Amino acid sequence: MLRQAQPTPPLSLAHIQAGKLRPLAFTGAKRGAVLPDVPTMAEAGVEDFIMDGGWYGLFAPTGTPRPIIEKLNKEINSVMSDPGFEEKYLISRGLVKAIGTPDEFSAMIKADREAAREVVKESGMEPQ
Numbered sequence: 001m002l003r004q005a006q007p008t009p010p011l012s013l014a015h016i017q018a019g020k021l022r023p024l025a026f027t028g029a030k031r032g033a034v035l036p037d038v039p040t041m042a043e044a045g046v047e048d049f050i051m052d053g054g055w056y057g058l059f060a061p062t063g064t065p066r067p068i069i070e071k072l073n074k075e076i077n078s079v080m081s082d083p084g085f086e087e088k089y090l091i092s093r094g095l096v097k098a099i100g101t102p103d104e105f106s107a108m109i110k111a112d113r114e115a116a117r118e119v120v121k122e123s124g125m126e127p128q
Contacts, residue, residue, distance in 0.1 A: 013094075027051040033091040055098070057105055069102050 013034060015021040025044040026032050028051075041049040058076060060069055077099040079085055090097055120127055 028096060030096055032094055032096065034094045055108075057109075073102055 012021055016023055023035055023038045025039050025041045027041055027049065031038060031040055080097055080099050086097060
């Protein structure tokens with residue numbers, strides 16, 4: 001799984017480098033590799049605020065045998081950990097690698113859904 005820090009640095013990087021925008025903080029858990037001097041929200045004094053801009057993940061059909069899931073996970077994590085791949089396809093695009101296990105990915109999705117459910121509830125909106 002990949003997690004992308006907010007705001008997406010490549011979209012704003014030219015404006016930041018031109019002095020038209022000043023980044024205040026990353027909303028992700030880690031500093032971004034493209035703008036390493038920009039603090040996280042926690043480092044800037046705002047605790048308990050982590051909002052990743054999005055993530056990418058690989059899903060398999062329900063019922064896929066666990067050994068196949070484990071093999072895919074192992075191979076994907078291996079590719080994602082290759083320094084050349086990481087630099088060319090992740091760091092250069094402002095993406096933050098967050099590889100892990102299938103169970104960790106599932107737990108993250110459940111946590112994201114629960115957080116969204118709470119936002120909807122607190123807003124008074126009706127779920128659609």
